[in-house]
Amino acid sequence: SNQPWLILAALVTVYIVLGVLYESFIHPITILSTLPSAGVGALLALLITNSELNVIGMIGIILLIGIVKKNAIMMIDFALVEERTGKSPLESIYRACLLRFRPIMMTTMAALLGGLPLALGKGTGSEMRQPLGITIVGGLMVSQLLTLYTTPVVYLYLDRLRLWLKRFKFSPRLA
Template identity: 30%
Template sequence: MPKCYWLGWSGQFEYLERAKQRLALVVPLTLALIFLLLYLNFRRLTETLIVMLSLPFAMVGGIWLMWFMGFNLSVAVAVGFIALAGVAAETGVIMLIYLDHALEEARTAARESGRSLTRADLHSAIMVGAVERVRPKMMTVVAITAGLMPILWADGTGSEVMQRIAVPMIGGMVSSTLLTLIVIPAVYGSVKGWRMGRGPLREGAPERMAA
């Protein structure tokens, strides 16, 4: 370049750079807030970590669909992933509530029969709690997907931005379904089974479902 001349990127690139700086603060703050709300709901660190560890698995479907659609990472995509994290955390919380209720019922039945809770009781309770969650989970997935699918075929002003928000949500709901119905009960059973190996499970009241 000649002396006193310089070259720089402007326009959307500048907007993206400023947005990245904001997202570097917003995303960790959002995850910290989700963690705090989960801990206040469960009052136990184990259940909170189960839900938090499930968030990356829920986002896998959004990443796959974003790659399939040929979308790059943008502010709109980041907003879609933030919304997906909130929905995935909510469904994970509800699944754990169902599992806790089923386990409390199994513990009560074992106490009434004058025996301790066994691993067979734990496995049966997890199966009951997970099966009861199938219908509400599928209703949630179908409702969200049906509401967002028309955006993928929309055209006109603002459609490109809306598509990049909807794609992570749609793809993430698919992987979140498998996660909630398969992975979370398996992790829950492993944690509770490990506690049984160390001693009897601590009794506690069923978790309260948030309004």
Template identity: 40%
Template sequence: MSTQQSDAFAQLGIALLVAIAVVYLVMVLTFGSLLQPLILLISIPFAATGALGLLRATNTPLGVPALIGMLMLVGIVVTNAIVLIDLVNQRRRAGVPLREAILDGAAQRLRPILMTAVATVFALLPMALGLTGGGVFISQPLAIVVIGGLISSTLLTLVLVPVLYSLVERFRDRLRRRRRAPAPVLPGEPAAVEEPRESPWTEPETAPLPVVPGVHGRVGDRSGRALRGVEVSLFDTAGELLTTTETAPDGTYRIDVDGGGEYVVAARSGEREPVAELVTVNGGPAWYDLIVDGPGAATGVVRDPAGHGVVATVTLVDDRGEVVAAGRTDAAGRYELRDVAAGEYHLLVAAAGSSATTRVTVPATGSVTTEVDVPAAPVAAPN
């Protein structure tokens, strides 16, 4: 190896280290964490393994073009891990337990990641096969390195990155619990009581909260009406169900826990949209109120061309063709379909001798009003 080649290798090695450092700093600023970017950088050794393996399989020497391909891989392979972990973080911020967030994120990002990798590999195949004419000695090693690194890093990233993320997050959760666990009370000292979080509803005076760690609160809708019989569940941050209870007639619930830490409290009631919130419990009870949206409703009027109300059958159908709700209008043509989950539906109206179809969007709470005009019924020709 000549001195010029040695200098080129040394400079590219430094450039590779600088690229990794820059990518790490950018990810630290993006994720706001020093640990999660390290998980994403695991993709780089996987890429190097595949790149070197394909170079050896094709008997291609490791030269300057191959090192340039390695430099390109630093930014390419980390992208797959970023889009995966970013979605998992979004799910966790929304209150989804760790296991469900990872499974959901991996399922949703699997197809885009594979499609991106396959498209890149096929785009580089002509270069890797030496079909680009002049400059093959430069383009071929570069393409081989990128293809090999992309294949190995993609396959291993989809498996190992979620596993490492789960292990790291579980470890961080255990550390948080230890830090936030209540300090032991020495004999003769009164136990410290944490003030409960303020509630938008007035706390009942007849049911004082005990001085034990727990999650207490009320469940209601956005109008402020308390909801009874709502199922309230408590999960740990690993997604394990700890206990389940139901709200009292005044909408209150109470769940005691063994120790302080972070938990996920979730409420679900029939067709209403479920809600979950990440809560922190210290040495005493914490008050968390939950607002459950929905269900929505579809209302409106069915009229004929003259503007008169029409007695008709009104049916709400989802995109799969399943009937969600159905009913009949009154004498004035008014209809009301209640207990409908939020989403887009087809509103089918069938009157005597005529029909109409329209598209409606039912909100998470409240109702959508749609006026439907049906054409006049055809007049039968005389015999």
């Protein structure tokens, strides 16, 4: 009954930390936009394996919040550095996708392969650990496929939104 509140608290905490880090309201939204695909992947994996979502599975979903946002952070950090050198947002995120692809794939595969023994393991206590591994592996698989496509799109969309809102920003006139 408290599980949705736990996830909401984790998301709010992550948003606040990212907001302080980037000094922006928009970039944390771009980064957190990767999380729904991880949640869907985790729940689909539990459904496919006929496992139930218990406390250990919820811990897996909370772990995914940290693991999955790392991919978007790598992309967004690089894109922001590129923008500071004078490149357009489109050019910046394009270069970020090209140059961060391999590191993103390597770290995700390391986490995914690290979760496989939990998901596939048999033996004493494995029934307790399996939902953790299943949620991690399922969430990473689905989010990895979608994040590489959606993060640049969300980044560009929110950048356009930021520029649009900037036009309406109140600027006081000097008397």
